């Protein structure tokens with residue numbers, strides 16, 4: 001029996017696309033969600049174990065660990081997807097913005113990796129940790145300063161955990177730039193954003209699915225980042 005893959009924040013968008021891919025391919029998956037989006041009912045009916053978790057709660061990691069241990073003796077992988085793309089313009093309280101960004105993008109992955117390492121080591125096949133970071137780890141982001149810094153912290157965790165957990169667990173990042181717009185993104189923002197990359201497209205979630213599958217099927221890639229950014233670094 002294949003151990004499940006844990007995906008955090010997977011009730012919408014990229015995380016949901018990953019869940020639906022794994023359901024279609026018969027890979028067991030367990031997810032966390034914060035808002036109970038309508039799709040959760042459907043996921044539960046298709047056998048996905050959906051766990052309600054708000055990582056802003058101080059005991060959320062400990063409670064999640066307890067829930068997972070009660071049901072699983074191993075995990076095939078952890079995909080740290082949960083994220084808040086928040087910015088200074090919307091948060092005059094920079095203190096809490098910085099803490100919130102660091103918590104969801106760095107502290108939670110850090111604590112979960114350490115807490116669940118034994119379940120990954122118990123996987124009958126070599127295990128994986130995948131961090132969803134961001135292209136802005138390379139450049140910074142003047143409009144998302146705390147967000148970019150927290151994703152850079154997550155990027156650094158990739159190298160530390162890759163060294164700590166080798167060879168039984170591979171640890172890698174995927175660093176996307178635009179993958180999918182948000183529904184309320186206005187036309188002028190969309191036009192400006194599409195021009196930031198050489199490819200000039202909104203590629204969709206398949207690019208992340210392909211990158212995740214590349215990492216899961218590799219016996220050799222670890223401590224590295226897959227940039228999924230349409231050549232934005234060359235514009």
Ligand SMILES: NC(=O)C1=CN([C@@H]2O[C@H](COP(=O)(O)OP(=O)(O)OC[C@H]3O[C@@H](n4cnc5c(N)ncnc54)[C@H](OP(=O)(O)O)[C@@H]3O)[C@@H](O)[C@H]2O)C=CC1
Nearest residue numbers: 009013014034035054055056082083132176177178179180
């Ligand atoms: N979309 C894109 O183009 C890009 C995405 N990325 C990265 O890829 C990953 C997936 O992106 P995307 O699908 O757009 O992500 P979303 O912005 O849709 O966020 C994913 C989920 O994270 C959950 N979440 C946020 N904060 C918390 C919290 N405190 N506790 C629990 N869950 C929380 C949200 O829950 P809720 O539904 O309750 O809000 C949401 O469902 C992210 O790490 C993102 O930073 C990087 C670059 C580009």
Ligand SMILES: Nc1nc2c(c(=O)[nH]1)N=C([C@H](O)[C@@H](O)CO)CN2
Nearest residue numbers: 083084085176177178179180182193
């Ligand atoms: N959690 C999220 N992180 C990011 C998102 C998002 O929607 N949710 N979107 C982006 C942008 O697409 C950016 O890459 C291009 O403007 C970045 N991170």
